[in-house]
Amino acid sequence: MWRSANSSKCNYILVVLIKNTIEYLCLFIKIKCAVKSCAFDFFYTLKEKHCRSPPPISSKKLNWLEEREMQENAKCFIRIDKGIFEEITYKEYVNDINSLGTALISIGLKDKRIGVIGENRKEWELSYLSIVCGTGVVVPLDKSLPENELNSLIERSEIEAIFYQEKYTEIIKKIKFSEKNKLKHLISIDLASHEDGIYSEIELIKEGKKLLKEGNNDFISAKINPEEMSIMLFTSGTTSASKVVALSHKNLCTNLMDIGSTLDIDCNDVLLSVLPVHHVFECTVGFLFSLYKGAETVFCDGIRHIVENLKEYQVSVMACVPGIYERIFRRRPIVLLL
Numbered sequence: 001m002w003r004s005a006n007s008s009k010c011n012y013i014l015v016v017l018i019k020n021t022i023e024y025l026c027l028f029i030k031i032k033c034a035v036k037s038c039a040f041d042f043f044y045t046l047k048e049k050h051c052r053s054p055p056p057i058s059s060k061k062l063n064w065l066e067e068r069e070m071q072e073n074a075k076c077f078i079r080i081d082k083g084i085f086e087e088i089t090y091k092e093y094v095n096d097i098n099s100l101g102t103a104l105i106s107i108g109l110k111d112k113r114i115g116v117i118g119e120n121r122k123e124w125e126l127s128y129l130s131i132v133c134g135t136g137v138v139v140p141l142d143k144s145l146p147e148n149e150l151n152s153l154i155e156r157s158e159i160e161a162i163f164y165q166e167k168y169t170e171i172i173k174k175i176k177f178s179e180k181n182k183l184k185h186l187i188s189i190d191l192a193s194h195e196d197g198i199y200s201e202i203e204l205i206k207e208g209k210k211l212l213k214e215g216n217n218d219f220i221s222a223k224i225n226p227e228e229m230s231i232m233l234f235t236s237g238t239t240s241a242s243k244v245v246a247l248s249h250k251n252l253c254t255n256l257m258d259i260g261s262t263l264d265i266d267c268n269d270v271l272l273s274v275l276p277v278h279h280v281f282e283c284t285v286g287f288l289f290s291l292y293k294g295a296e297t298v299f300c301d302g303i304r305h306i307v308e309n310l311k312e313y314q315v316s317v318m319a320c321v322p323g324i325y326e327r328i329f330r331r332r333p334i335v336l337l338l
Contacts, residue, residue, distance in 0.1 A: 075296045077122045088122060090294075099208030100130035100201065101219035104161075106211060107185065107199075109135055110218070113232065115154065115162035117141040117172075120277045120299045123189040123201060125287055127163040132230050132249075134222030139232045140278035143168070151175045153234055153242065154183060161185035163201065226250040233280055247280075255284050256292050265317050267294035272315040274300040274324065285319045303327070 077088040104114070114131045116138060118124045131138040139157045141150065154162070154175055160182050164172050169188070176183045191200035212220075224230070231247040263285075265271070271290045275282035290297045298313040300306055306328060309315065 076291070077297050093122075093126070095209070096126055096205050097129045097133065098220055099205045099212060100126060101133060101135050101208070101222075102211045102216055103204040103208035104130060104135045105218045105222075106207070106216070107204075109161055109185070110222075112136045112161065113139055113157055113159045115139040115141050115157065115159040116164075116278070117143050117150075117162065117168060118165040118189060119143065120273045120282075121189075122299075124163070124277055127187075127189065127201065128283075128287075130219075134219045134224065137229055137232055140283065142234070142236075142278055143276070147171050147174070149242075151178060151181070155181045156244070157232055157234075158182050161187060163187045163189055166190040169198075224249055226253075245280075252284065252288065256289050259285060259289050260293065263289070265290070265293050265295050267296075269293075269295040269316045270313055271295050271297050272300055272306070272309055272313065272318045273297055274303075274306065274318060274320050282319070 075087050076090040076093045104110075112135075114127075114136055116124060116127045116131070117140075128138050128140070139153075139159050141153060141162075145153070150171065155178070158181075162172060162183060162185075164186070166188060172186060175181065176186060185199060186197070187199040187201055187204065189201045191198060191202065193200050193203050208219075226249040228248060229246040230249050231252065233245040233247065234242040235245060236242065271286060273282065273286045273290075275286060277283055277287055287297070295317070298309065298315065300309050303324065306318075306324070310318070
């Protein structure tokens, strides 16, 4: 874990280099046998104006808007588009999640399995949360897989819809017409409007907002069983065919609470998302935990641009594997105060 000397909480740079990735994970995620009942209501406390610590996660369903009115200007994501900084607040993000989730249920995806594939970006994480917080089961897919392996995972997971970036349009269309899968709905996170049988995430959000104004609370009032599978993951399959790993809300929320006992970040921090977000480590530490603690998230432009992004976004926290840290410090040696 890397922490910038610019952090308001400390005046040192801390780098933990661990040779084994498993050891690295275990440093921040301590597995417990006895856990508290929990669901995704930790987003209740996403961003406090005074940076107070989030409370223990309980069994409530998320209910953000009533709790977040005073934090409407708190920044959730920052990104650069054509040289211009764009800021997305937590309130805006919550509205989009509720709207997209409502729209997904309206097209028949309640309790269905839904895939997500793409680069690290706000829209990927928005899709993830709109599924797992009240719609169905999310299935994060590895964007680097060849067509035959991706097709196999889509068949095995029995997903009925998939969010994807424009660059994957042709391969996803091809897979959809395979006789063995259950894929019915294609949802582009880039299209501005629905076209040719493909849903636009942007348009679905607009439709969801209309439904919410009309009083549709199917997503917002959805009950979550913390024990049931909410996330379906696939292992890397390095030694054999990839295997399914089922995670519940309780699994994820327990990890977040445990990480909080070791990793000290708050709303003054800016986290750089580098590792592939479909991997459970980045998804938990670099995505969900950042939201849980009310930090700001920015997305890396690529391995070659890490050093530039650290300066550009005034990053204070970055979670990576040891090889990336070693590569950075070989190129830009710095003095470490451990």
